[in-house]
Amino acid sequence: MSRDWTLDAPCRDEHGFTPSEDDFASEADLRRLCGPLLATCGPCPFRAVCIATVKPAQARFDGIAGGRLWWGGLVIAALDDVFEDELTEPKLRASCGTEAGAQDHKRHGERVCPSCRQAEREMAARRKAQKAKQPKQLQLDFA
Ligand code: SF4
Ligand SMILES: [Zn+2]
Structure with missing residues (x-):
């Protein structure tokens, strides 16, 4: 069996990538809360598999996945060096x-x-x- 990729992800010991709905009331809140964590995805080699696993658009996800900050499943911020082929x-x-x-x-x-x-x-x-x-x-x- 292959090793679980999440164990090697830069965010493995970090918190706040998937904030609870109680922690924010608006898009601006989410930006303030998660924006500073986005840089963690910079060196991550698992961005595509992260997006494929979280399925942010379908799940209307709020938080960070694949080098992007998502709000209700829409990308509201992204690292400068994200690649389109990481997306679904x-x-x-x-x-x-x-x-x-x-x-x-x-x-x-x-x-x-x-x-x-x-x-x-x-x-x-x-x-x-x-x-x-x-x-x-x-x-x-x-x-
Ligand atoms: S791309 Fe996904 S797995 Fe990698 S650091 Fe960002 S949130 Fe974690
Ligand atoms: Zn089209």
């Missing part, structure tokens, strides 16, 4: 195929589906093209 499969929604759909996936802690990814790329290219068309602002030097 995307759920297809009516918003899929749009930039808003990509945002929905991200809020729900899922990978972005291919059609939303494509929509994101197209919007980014369109914005870049529009920016390139705008005349450069005159820089006046009154010194």
